[in-house]
Every structure is written in C-alpha cells, then in structure tokens.
Amino acid sequence: xxxxxxxxxxxxxxxxxxxxAAYAADPVTITIWCQDSxxxxxxxxxxxxxxxxxxxxVVYRQIHFDDVTSEAMRAYSTGQAxxxxxxxxxxxxxxxxHGVFLDxxxxxxxxxxxxxxxYFPGPLASVTWDSKLYGVPKxxxxxxxxxxxxxxxxxxxxxxxxxxTWDEMVDAARKLNDPAKxxxxxxxxxxxxxxxxxxxxxWAQMTGGGYDKIxxxxxxxxxxxxxxxxxxxxxxxxxxxxxxxxxxxxxNSGNAAMVISGPWELNRMSQEAKFDWRVTLMPVxxxxxxxxxxxxxxxxxxxxxxxxxxxxxxxLEYFVSQDPRVFPDWGQLAARxxxxxxxxxxxxxxxxxxxxMEQLKYAQPRGPHPEWMKISKAIQDAIxxxxxxxxxxxxxxxxxxxxxxxxxx
Amino acid sequence: MRRLYxxxxxxxxxxxxxxxxxxxxxxxxxxxxxxxxxxxxxxxVDMFSLGSFIRxxxxxxxxRQLIAQPEFWPIMGHTATFLAxxxxxxxxxxxxxxxxxxxxxxxxxWLRGLFLVSWVMPGLVVGAVWNWLLSGDxxxxxxxxxxxxxxxxxxxxxxxxxxxLWSVIIANIWLxxxxxxxxxxxxxxxxxxxxxxxAELDGAGALTRFWTITLPMMRSSIGALISLGLIxxxxxxxxxxxxxxxxxxxxxxxxxxxxxxxxxxxxxxxKGAAISVIxxxxxxxxxxxxxxxxxxxxxx
Numbered sequence: 001x002x003x004x005x006x007x008x009x010x011x012x013x014x015x016x017x018x019x020x021a022a023y024a025a026d027p028v029t030i031t032i033w034c035q036d037s038x039x040x041x042x043x044x045x046x047x048x049x050x051x052x053x054x055x056x057x058v059v060y061r062q063i064h065f066d067d068v069t070s071e072a073m074r075a076y077s078t079g080q081a082x083x084x085x086x087x088x089x090x091x092x093x094x095x096x097x098h099g100v101f102l103d104x105x106x107x108x109x110x111x112x113x114x115x116x117x118x119y120f121p122g123p124l125a126s127v128t129w130d131s132k133l134y135g136v137p138k139x140x141x142x143x144x145x146x147x148x149x150x151x152x153x154x155x156x157x158x159x160x161x162x163x164x165t166w167d168e169m170v171d172a173a174r175k176l177n178d179p180a181k182x183x184x185x186x187x188x189x190x191x192x193x194x195x196x197x198x199x200x201x202x203w204a205q206m207t208g209g210g211y212d213k214i215x216x217x218x219x220x221x222x223x224x225x226x227x228x229x230x231x232x233x234x235x236x237x238x239x240x241x242x243x244x245x246x247x248x249x250x251x252n253s254g255n256a257a258m259v260i261s262g263p264w265e266l267n268r269m270s271q272e273a274k275f276d277w278r279v280t281l282m283p284v285x286x287x288x289x290x291x292x293x294x295x296x297x298x299x300x301x302x303x304x305x306x307x308x309x310x311x312x313x314x315x316l317e318y319f320v321s322q323d324p325r326v327f328p329d330w331g332q333l334a335a336r337x338x339x340x341x342x343x344x345x346x347x348x349x350x351x352x353x354x355x356x357m358e359q360l361k362y363a364q365p366r367g368p369h370p371e372w373m374k375i376s377k378a379i380q381d382a383i384x385x386x387x388x389x390x391x392x393x394x395x396x397x398x399x400x401x402x403x404x405x406x407x408x409x
Numbered sequence: 410m411r412r413l414y415x416x417x418x419x420x421x422x423x424x425x426x427x428x429x430x431x432x433x434x435x436x437x438x439x440x441x442x443x444x445x446x447x448x449x450x451x452x453x454v455d456m457f458s459l460g461s462f463i464r465x466x467x468x469x470x471x472x473r474q475l476i477a478q479p480e481f482w483p484i485m486g487h488t489a490t491f492l493a494x495x496x497x498x499x500x501x502x503x504x505x506x507x508x509x510x511x512x513x514x515x516x517x518x519w520l521r522g523l524f525l526v527s528w529v530m531p532g533l534v535v536g537a538v539w540n541w542l543l544s545g546d547x548x549x550x551x552x553x554x555x556x557x558x559x560x561x562x563x564x565x566x567x568x569x570x571x572x573x574l575w576s577v578i579i580a581n582i583w584l585x586x587x588x589x590x591x592x593x594x595x596x597x598x599x600x601x602x603x604x605x606x607x608a609e610l611d612g613a614g615a616l617t618r619f620w621t622i623t624l625p626m627m628r629s630s631i632g633a634l635i636s637l638g639l640i641x642x643x644x645x646x647x648x649x650x651x652x653x654x655x656x657x658x659x660x661x662x663x664x665x666x667x668x669x670x671x672x673x674x675x676x677x678x679x680k681g682a683a684i685s686v687i688x689x690x691x692x693x694x695x696x697x698x699x700x701x702x703x704x705x706x707x708x709x
Binding site: 074076077094100184191192193237238240250374377387390 | 545
C-alpha cells in the first residue's frame with residue numbers, strides 16, 4: 001500500500017518533469033489519467049489523438065482502478081492535477097460539486113461533435129451537477145438477467161418466455177434449483193462493497209424508491225425477495241461475499257441457472273459457456289411497473305486547473321467522435337443511444353447486446369451526490385444485516401434511511 | 410577543524426552520526442506521518458483540504474462519533490479475537506514445526522525452506538487463493554473437512570457471520586506460521602547442545618528438558634516474536650480485502666480494515682485517522698507491558 005503510493009508519487013513526479021520539459025520546447029502538453037490498458041479505449045484513443053495532432057503532446061498515465069479517486073484528490077490538492085481524467089461515474093459529483101472539474105456546458109453547446117441529446121439519460125445525469133455538464137460519458141454498462149435456456153428446457157420452462165416479474169423470477173429459481181446437481185436457481189452479488197449497492201438499487205428504483213427513499217414498501221419487498229432467495233438456498237450463501245465476476249463464473253460453469261450481471265461478461269461468456277445462454281431485461285415488480293437498471297462505467301472530465309482547456313476539450317471531442325468503435329474494437333458500450341452496434345458474428349452475443357441496449361434506456365446513475373460512498377455504505381449495511389437475519393428487511397432499510405437522511409442533511 | 414574531522418572519523422562525532430542519521434530518517438519517515446495522523450484525527454478534514462495542515466479543530470468529535478457508531482464495539486471485539494487467535498495459532502504451529510525440523514532428519518532444512526513460500530507470497534495473492542479454498546460451494550477446504558468426516562454439509566466460511574472472521578484467521582495463520590517457524594528455529598539453534606547433554610546425563614526426560622531448558626532459553630526470541638506478531642497482525646489488511654471485505658454485515662470487520670474503508674472508500678479521513686490513533690495507543694500499551702514484564706522476569 002505504502003510502496004505503491006510512493007512509487008506513484010515518484011512516477012508522477014517523473015511525468016510532471018517530463019511534462020514541464022516538453023512544455024518549454026513545445027507549446028502544449030496535455031496529461032491524461034485513465035485506468036485503461038492496451039486493450040481498452042482510453043489508452044488507444046489518447047495515443048491516436050497525439051499522433052493526429054503533432055502540435056499537442058499527450059502524456060498518458062495509467063492509474064489502477066482503486067487509486068483513481070484518491071490519486072486525483074491528492075494531485076488536485078497539491079496543484080498537480082492532470083488535464084483530463086477518467087473517473088468512475090458515482091464519484092463524478094464529488095469532484096463536480098467541489099468545483100474541481102471544468103464546467104463544459106457552453107463548450108458542449110457549441111461543439112460540432114458532442115451533442116447532449118445523443119446520450120442515454122443515465123450516463124448524462126452522472127456528468128451533470130446543478131444542471132451543468134462537468135464531463136462526457138466515456139462508456140456505459142448496466143445489468144440484466146442472463147439465463148441458461150438448456151436448463152429452462154430441462155425443467156419444463158419455456159426459454160422463449162423468461163421471467164418478467166419478480167415473482168416469476170423467484171418461481172423460476174425454485175424450479176431450476178437443483179442441489180443434487182450443485183445447481184442454484186440464480187446468482188447475483190450482495191457483497192459489502194459498491195457491487196452490492198449497484199445490484200440492489202435498481203430494485204428499489206423500480207418501485208419508485210431510490211437512494212433518498214430507500215425504505216419504501218417496494219424496496220422492503222425487494223429486499224425480502226433477496227432474503228427469500230438466500231433463505232431457501234435458491235442462491236448460494238456466498239452471494240454475500242462474492243463479487244459479480246465470480247458469481248457469473250458459477251453461471252458459466254453451469255452451477256447457476258440464472259445470473260444478474262452486465263455486458264462486461266459477454267466476451268468471457270461466449271468463450272466459456274457451453275450452453276444456450278440468453279439475456280432478458282431485469283424483471284419488474286409487476287407487469288407494467290416502471291423499469292430501472294443500474295448504470296456503471298467511467299466518465300471523462302477536465303480539471304479546472306488545466307492550463308490548456310481548449311486542447312483538452314479537443315481531445316474529448318476526438319474521443320467522442322470515435323464512440324462507434326468502442327464496441328467493435330474494445331467490447332465496451334458507448335453511452336450513446338444513436339450508435340448502431342455492428343454484428344459480431346456470434347448470434348448469442350448479438351442478441352444479448354440488443355437486450356443490453358434496450359436495458360440502458362432505463363439505467364439510472366447512483367446519485368449523483370458528493371457523499372455517494374457514505375450513502376452506498378448505508379445501503380450495503382442494510383442489505384447485509386437483512387440477509388444475515390440480524391434485522392428484518394424493514395428495520396434494516398429504516399436504519400439505512402435514517403443514516404442517509406443524516407448524510408443528505 | 411581537524412578535531413572535528415577526527416571526531417567524525419573516529420570518535421564521539423562518529424557515534425553521534427551513527428545514531429543521528431537513522432534517527433533523522435525515523436523522524437522524517439515515521440514521526441511526521443504519525444504526528445500528521447494524530448493531528449488529523451482532531452480536525453474536520455474535507456477531501457480537498459487533504460493537502461493542507463491547517464484545518465478546523467474539532468477536538469474529540471471524531472472519536473465521539475466513532476464510538477457512537479453501532480459497529481464500533483463489535484469491530485473492536487473482532488480485532489481482539491483476530492489478534493489473539495492469529496498470534497496463538499501462528500505461534501503454536503510455528504513452534505511445533507520448528508521443533509519438528511530441529512530433529513534434523515535428512516532433507517529437513519530443504520523442507521523448512523519450502524515452508525517459506527507462504528511468507529514470500531503477497532497478501533493479496535494469498536487472499537485470492539484462500540478465497541477459493543474457503544468458498545462454500547466448491548471450496549477445497551470444505552471438501553477436505555468433508556472427507557475427514559468433520560463436517561456433513563457445506564460450511565460457508567466467508568458468508569456465515571459466525572465463521573467469516575475465522576476464515577480470515579485461518580488464512581492469516583497459514584500466512585504467518587512459516588515466519589514464526591524460521592524465527593523460532595533460529596532461537597532453537599542458538600541453544601548450546603551441551604546443556605541438553607548435561608541434562609540428559611542427570612536423567613531429565615524430553616518434557617523436562619523442554620520446560621527447563623528450551624523454553625527459558627527461548628524467552629527473548631518468543632517475546633520478540635509475539636510483539637512482532639502483534640504488529641504484523643494489526644497490519645493485516647490484504648486478507649480482509651480479498652476474502653470477506655469485512656462482511657457479511659461487518660461480522661469480519663476489524664479496526665485496520667475499517668480505518669481503510671473510512672479513509673479511502675468513504676473519504677472520511679478524520680475518522681480513519683482516529684481509528685489509527687486508537688490502534689497506535691493499543692500497540693504502545695501492549696509493547697510497554699511487554700517490555701516491563703520481560704524486564705521484571707529477568708530481574709526476578
């Protein structure tokens with residue numbers, strides 16, 4: 001922990017000196033911090049932008065996912081922030097509300113490339129604070145229900161009519177559950193981390209609840225259903241400590257008949273899963289109820305301290321202009337509704353992407369709120385105390401509501 | 410000038426340098442962050458005032474709020490259990506192994522070296538491996554216990570509030586045993602062999618020799634090991650992050666993980682600092698007690 005921080009500081013100092021040296025020789029250097037590696041869009045787009053603009057020198061620094069926010073805060077408070085950063089969407093409001101990010105509203109309004117109306121509402125809301133735009137969505141993702149059509153057939157369920165409501169989903173899980181064969185009806189993640197909140201919040205939102213009204217009757221019903229899934233062993237007790245990636249692993253290996261997870265699994269699934277897997281929209285409380293889903297992935301932002309906001313914005317415009325390549329080249333979903341996803345040649349994957357694109361219309365951001373991580377912790381605690389039987393779902397969510405009320409002020 | 414030079418090369422100045430340079434390092438590298446941490450625990454820290462030293466003073470507010478949180482006492486209790494069980498387990502297993510390899514059978518030193526693998530591996534890797542081993546549905550640990558007829562159904566080590574803390578303790582004992590073994594092996598090999606020969610001639614059995622020679626001669630090694638164990642165990646963070654993330658519902662949360670979670674997940678740096686200060690106080694009390702008790706024993 002300590003060494004990596006020191007190493008980071010040294011690396012940063014190195015990058016800063018390099019930047020300064022280049023600054024003296026070259027009129028403009030912009031620094032970009034992002035977690036993307038060679039197989040992801042951030043690094044490649046940054047490199048291309050530098051190559052296409054010989055008058056702008058691009059310094060790219062890859063930061064580890066867990067360090068993005070703390071590194072950025074440290075850098076900003078010591079006056080060494082980069083020009084551009086890629087930040088996880090629920091943390092965007094923290095920086096925007098402190099006036100740390102550049103207000104891009106006017107630039108976007110005048111831009112020939114970036115159009116506010118192109119974006120899905122969820123990602124757009126996550127870069128918005130106080131009705132101003134403080135960034136551009138980099139990519140997006142959401143969750144939906146994957147299911148094993150072969151198991152559906154084997155248990156007499158119609159794979160063309162996957163569960164659409166919560167009750168149907170629990171019923172299906174009961175029918176698909178097969179302890180003798182080590183098969184759970186469903187897998188999801190209720191981990192005591194952001195992943196738990198990410199998976200639960202959509203359930204509350206579908207009933208008209210939300211982080212600011214987390215103890216609605218609908219949310220209590222949702223948590224009660226989660227508890228039923230665990231109490232009846234329709235989902236593994238390890239749901240409480242397992243992240244989404246590992247939970248989906250049990251689905252891929254045929255140990256869970258359904259799983260709630262996101263499009264980031266598509267590539268792995270088409271390689272690993274040796275059965276007919278399909279995706280359907282997140283089940284709703286009852287037929288006709290409003291849909292909702294979680295929303296993940298990163299946003300681009302420019303620091304207010306940037307000495308070259310024009311060039312930095314030009315870089316963002318280049319990134320946005322390349323959005324149509326984000327799925328074909330790197331397997332991520334652009335946050336825009338007006339991009340046609342080309343077929344990949346894998347029929348199961350193509351069908352799944354269509355469902356995710358539909359689901360994205362209903363994806364809602366977490367927050368936006370500057371104290372999101374504390375709010376999220378209160379929700380995680382409620383989920384976990386209810387699922388371990390230490391409090392009833394109602395009491396657990398009431399407690400979370402009280403805590404969150406204190407945070408919201 | 411010459412006197413100063415000769416004093417620096419071979420004299421009082423040299424001695425002072427020998428002490429002074431490490432001391433200066435210690436103050437800069439440990440002292441300053443420590444003081445910064447203590448000061449921070451009495452301030453209202455905003456995420457963007459992290460870089461400055463002058464911040465609003467709130468006295469004991471951070472501590473008061475921390476203690477008022479319902480999870481405070483359970484977490485402190487878990488920390489104590491984690492400390493006691495980890496240190497005891499590591500020490501007993503390490504001692505047993507050290508005595509075993511002391512028998513010096515063919516290949517003993519080679520095998521002893523192999524045990525160091527666990528100590529060399531990074532905590533996060535150990536955590537990831539144990540995460541799989543302890544998994545409820547497909548874990549190897551359950552399989553072994555099942556084959557030995559110790560359990561009949563699967564135990565969900567990571568996810569059952571009754572076992573979550575113990576799953577981290579098991580992994581931590583595995584991680585620390587080899588270090589204990591090596592330290593104790595060194596202690597064992599420094600005991601002169603003629604002591605045992607003399608005792609054997611006097612007719613002392615193996616147990617008597619262990620109680621009257623081995624243990625008393627090892628007192629300083631054991632004392633050092635236990636205080637080091639206390640420090641390593643209080644620093645153990647990676648295993649919690651990798652295996653249970655403090656869950657379910659804080660049942661495996663300990664002070665050090667909570668401090669990290671508050672500081673770097675919830676950005677409540679002041680409260681994170683306050684927990685660290687509480688931990689520092691506990692370690693200091695323990696080390697004072699240790700120093701005093703061993704001094705007393707030697708004199709008595």
